[in-house]
Amino acid sequence: MHANPADNLSELEKLEPLLQRSLRAGGRSFRFPAELERIYRLFIFPSRRRRYAALAVLALVCYDLFIVCDWFILPDIFPIALIVRLLVVTPAILAGIWCTRRKGGARLLEPVAAGLLLLSLASLSLFMVLSRHPNVVHYYSGIAVILMFSNMIIRQPFPYALGVSMAACLLYLVTVGQAPVMSTEAAFSSTTVVFTSALFSLVGNYQMEFEHRRDFLLSALQQISSRKLARMNSQLEHLSLTDGLTGLANRRHFDQTLQREWNVALRNRYPLALVFLDVDHFKNYNDHYGHPAGDVCLQRIGTVLTRVSRRAQDLPARYGGEEFVVLLPHTDLDHACVLAEEIRRDVQGLAIEHHYSAAAPVVTVSLGVAAFVPDKERQADDLVRLADQALYAAKDAGRNRIEIAVAPGAQPADAPST
Numbered sequence: 124m125h126a127n128p129a130d131n132l133s134e135l136e137k138l139e140p141l142l143q144r145s146l147r148a149g150g151r152s153f154r155f156p157a158e159l160e161r162i163y164r165l166f167i168f169p170s171r172r173r174r175y176a177a178l179a180v181l182a183l184v185c186y187d188l189f190i191v192c193d194w195f196i197l198p199d200i201f202p203i204a205l206i207v208r209l210l211v212v213t214p215a216i217l218a219g220i221w222c223t224r225r226k227g228g229a230r231l232l233e234p235v236a237a238g239l240l241l242l243s244l245a246s247l248s249l250f251m252v253l254s255r256h257p258n259v260v261h262y263y264s265g266i267a268v269i270l271m272f273s274n275m276i277i278r279q280p281f282p283y284a285l286g287v288s289m290a291a292c293l294l295y296l297v298t299v300g301q302a303p304v305m306s307t308e309a310a311f312s313s314t315t316v317v318f319t320s321a322l323f324s325l326v327g328n329y330q331m332e333f334e335h336r337r338d339f340l341l342s343a344l345q346q347i348s349s350r351k352l353a354r355m356n357s358q359l360e361h362l363s364l365t366d367g368l369t370g371l372a373n374r375r376h377f378d379q380t381l382q383r384e385w386n387v388a389l390r391n392r393y394p395l396a397l398v399f400l401d402v403d404h405f406k407n408y409n410d411h412y413g414h415p416a417g418d419v420c421l422q423r424i425g426t427v428l429t430r431v432s433r434r435a436q437d438l439p440a441r442y443g444g445e446e447f448v449v450l451l452p453h454t455d456l457d458h459a460c461v462l463a464e465e466i467r468r469d470v471q472g473l474a475i476e477h478h479y480s481a482a483a484p485v486v487t488v489s490l491g492v493a494a495f496v497p498d499k500e501r502q503a504d505d506l507v508r509l510a511d512q513a514l515y516a517a518k519d520a521g522r523n524r525i526e527i528a529v530a531p532g533a534q535p536a537d538a539p540s541t
Contacts, residue, residue, distance in 0.1 A: 134162055135343045136350065146340045155336070163339055168232070175236055176220050178277055183216045186243060189265070196258040197250060207246050215242055233283045240273045244291050248298040255303050263313035266295060267320035274324035275331075284328045288321040368418055369425030372440035377448060380438050384452045385503035388496070396451040396459035396494035399510035400466065403487045403522040405445035407479040420475055420486055421445065427469045431462060447488075448510070456494040456527060463490045463525045471523070487523035489514060 135142065141159050154160055186208065193204040219235045247265045270291055274284045295317045299310040364376035372380070381397075388395045402408070402424065409417040421441075428439035428447060438450040449466070451459055467490055475486040482489075491513025493506055509528035517526040 136347050138162070139344070139347055142340055142344055142347075146337070146344065163336070166339060167335075172223060172232060175232060175277065176224065178272075179216055179220050179236075179239070182243075182272060183213060186216075187213060193250070196261065197254045197256055199256050200250065200254045203253060204250055207249065212239075212242055212246050215239060233280060236277060236279060237283045237287050240269060240277075240287050241290055241294075244269055244287075244294060248294050251298050251305070252301045252303075257304055259302070260305055260309045260313065263295070263317055266291060266317055270317070270320045271324050274321075274328040278328060278331055281325075281329050281332045284325060288325055292318055292321055366425075366441040369422050369441050371425050371428065371447070372438055374440070374442055377438065377440035377442065377450065381450055381503050381507070384436075384450065385497050385506070388452060389498070392496055393453050394455045394494055394496045395506060396454040396456065396492065397506050397510040398449040398451065398459060398463045398466065398490055398492050399442070399507070399514045400447050400449075400463075400488045400490040401514055401518070402445035403482045403489055403518075404477070404480040408477055408486065411479050412477075423473055423475065424470055424486075424488070427466060427473070431465050431469065448507075451494075454494060456492065459492050459494045460525060460527060463492050466490065467523065467525060482522035489517040489522045490525045491515070491517055491528060492525060493528040 138159055141156055145155055145159060155163055190205060190208055193201050193208075197204050216239055219239050223232050223235055244266055247262050247269070251259050251262050270288060273279060273287050278284075279287065295314060299305055299314055302310075305313075364373060364379075365371070366373040384395060402420070405417065405420075408420065412420075424447065425439070425441065428449060432439045432449055436452045440448050440450070442448045449462070451462065454462075467488055470488045471483065471485060473486065476484070477486045478484060480487065491510045493509035493513060495501075495506070497503075497506075513526040513528035516528075517524045520526065
């Protein structure tokens, strides 16, 4: 196929049942249902217009080259033949090319092509009627060539091909009856050739039309299936990287992103920060308020993390259970502590009742913060380990607070505990 229906794939996807029905019907109809036919014509028009224009130029050159044959075969009407070819048919073909290349030419493409083909056929019939030279009887071969060109090379839609062929055959019957030098034997022989050429080329045209429409249906359905599969794979990939409860990135997504960001930060020498947090006395919360309430609590904390992670590269994630992390590329320790304090304050500001916490009468979090510029002496896991150590220091210091971890060999900015 010369074009791809992907440009109209969204529309085609809505018409998938119609595509299926049309395919089951064999695709043998000369016209699809209206909605599908409109998209099909949009699908074929660009390549068909290019082909028609290129073949029209080729046909025009060949048609005018037959002036040489007119010189030898039609000496008695050569001036007339010259005028018809150069001043009637040639300008008409050029005008047809120009007309179909303009905006809105899609509606005119087939009618103009059919009209120009009939004009060419009529010109040869005119020569056969006007000339009294014995060799003019051979011009039936030109009519047969035009029919083959129309039906097999240009490949007009079958209804147009059928109309042009029937008109050509009727025109030739009239021509044979009017041609002054056409004997009965020559008339019968040439008529047989013209009619046979029309029949054979129509059969070929029908077969190509059927195959082209069937290929369109198959291609469209294949594109739709591929798009559905890609969408399903994308959804599965998203689910595999997303925590089902909070909607945050899950542990797998965090691990992958941490390693990727670590490698980039190592190469470009910029700081990487991590905030590690844990919900204070969450087991007591679940035991006394119930697991459904615990799930809602984690979801609300996830909302806080999403809100404070304002940059596209920041990654809030559920690390496991009631533990969360926020990965912060291009962030030093000072700025990471500012964001950690915002998280601590906003979670406490949710005012989720928790009478079984020793830290506060509402749900709170403890946070550990680590940040340094990666180097070849450390691994990505070292950032997690340091932030985790700071988290446990915050728990040991009474919870609902922030502690920072100092990386060996690094000089973090002053960030007092909260």
